[in-house]
Amino acid sequence: xxxxxxxxxxxREKQNLLLRQVAAYLEVDTALMSKIERGDRKPSKQQVxxxxxxxxxxxxxxxxxxxxxxxxxxxxxEPKVAYQAMKIANKNLKR
Amino acid sequence: xxxxxxxxxxxREKQNLLLRQVAAYLEVDTALMSKIERGDRKPSKQQVxxxxxxxxxxxxxxxxxxxxxxxxxxxxxEPKVAYQAMKIANKNLKR
DNA sequence: TTTGGCTTGTCAAATATTGTCAAATTTACA
DNA sequence: TGTAAATTTGACAATATTTGACAAGCCAAA
Numbered sequence: 001x002x003x004x005x006x007x008x009x010x011x012r013e014k015q016n017l018l019l020r021q022v023a024a025y026l027e028v029d030t031a032l033m034s035k036i037e038r039g040d041r042k043p044s045k046q047q048v049x050x051x052x053x054x055x056x057x058x059x060x061x062x063x064x065x066x067x068x069x070x071x072x073x074x075x076x077x078e079p080k081v082a083y084q085a086m087k088i089a090n091k092n093l094k095r
Numbered sequence: 096x097x098x099x100x101x102x103x104x105x106x107r108e109k110q111n112l113l114l115r116q117v118a119a120y121l122e123v124d125t126a127l128m129s130k131i132e133r134g135d136r137k138p139s140k141q142q143v144x145x146x147x148x149x150x151x152x153x154x155x156x157x158x159x160x161x162x163x164x165x166x167x168x169x170x171x172x173e174p175k176v177a178y179q180a181m182k183i184a185n186k187n188l189k190r
Numbered sequence: 191t192t193t194g195g196c197t198t199g200t201c202a203a204a205t206a207t208t209g210t211c212a213a214a215t216t217t218a219c220a
Numbered sequence: 221t222g223t224a225a226a227t228t229t230g231a232c233a234a235t236a237t238t239t240g241a242c243a244a245g246c247c248a249a250a
Contacts (some may be wrong), residue, residue, distance in 0.1 A: 003167075003183060005108050008188060016223095018226070018227090019227065019228075020224070020227095021224095023171055026138075027208090028208095028209070029169055029209065029210055029211080029226095030226085031209080031210070031211080031227085031228075031229080032208080032209055033224095033227095034227055034229090035209090035229090036229055038228080040228095040229090041207080041208065041209080042207080042208085043208095044208090060175065060176055062172065063175075063176050064176040064179045064180050064183070065114050065180075065183070067169070067170065067173050067176055067177065067180035068183035068184050069180075070180075071166060071170065071175040071180055071181065071184040072187065073171055074162070074169055075162065075166065075184065075188070077183060078158065078162050080158075080163050081158050081159040081162055082162065082188060083188060084159045084163075085159050085162035085165075085166060086163075086164040086166065086181070086185060086188065087147065087185070088159070088160070088163035089163050089166040089167050089170070089181070090166065090181060090219090092235085093170070093177060093181065093230080094206075112197090113194095113195070114195070114196065114197095115195075115196095117195095121238070123241090124240065124241055124242080125196075125197095126196085126197070126198080126240080126241075126242080126243095127195060127196085127239080127240055127241075128196095129195095129198090129199090130197085130239095130240090133197080134239080135197095136196090136239065137238085138237090139239090142220055181248080
């Protein structure tokens with residue numbers, strides 16, 4: 001499970017909402033919503049924003065998790081050089 | 096220019112090799128090799144390995160730069176949350 | 191100016207990713 | 221338990237993204 005998926009599920013369950021309901025709001029199949037929560041599919045940025053809206057969550061928080069998932073899925077393929085690569089990528093990144 | 100492209104060009108020029116020669120070794124068009132050095136196209140992992148071989152460079156060094164470029168192109172789209180996302184991605188990463 | 195090396199724009203082909211549908215599985219609970 | 225609703229899964233169709241070739245252009249050196 002991804003950072004984002006976990007968080008979405010958490011928020012959704014806390015509010016007793018069904019996958020079906022979130023899916024309807026996003027106008028996608030329930031199956032897709034399930035996959036998103038389970039980390040099987042990556043939502044688009046706009047979908048993340050809409051999810052945040054629907055779940056009354058902080059948009060930036062979800063976008064942060066969404067990006068973190070993207071980074072992780074990029075580096076997981078290359079564990080051998082991941083650490084060093086992250087260090088380099090960090091350099092050109094201002095706080 | 097990308098980290099990887101810059102380094103490849105450096106290595107190639109130090110050895111007075113032409114784009115055409117590297118391209119021939121990789122069996123691709125010269126134009127593509129030019130784009131790779133300039134960061135217009137991302138080479139495949141196998142291409143990076145072959146480039147390292149042809150230029151007598153350290154394979155891991157180039158793969159590191161290659162991955163760093165990938166990470167950077169992922170985060171550059173989301174500067175607002177990039178820093179935090181990097182922090183999260185770093186956590187599940189052993190040295 | 192011509193030549194050789196490099197670069198760039200465009201587009202078709204290849205790859206990768208998303209989203210749907212149908213079917214299977216799990217869960218809640220009468 | 222039985223069963224209806226909710227969720228998950230697998231297969232594949234629909235989309236989106238990326239790559240690489242080709243042709244044309246640019247620039248520096250002779």
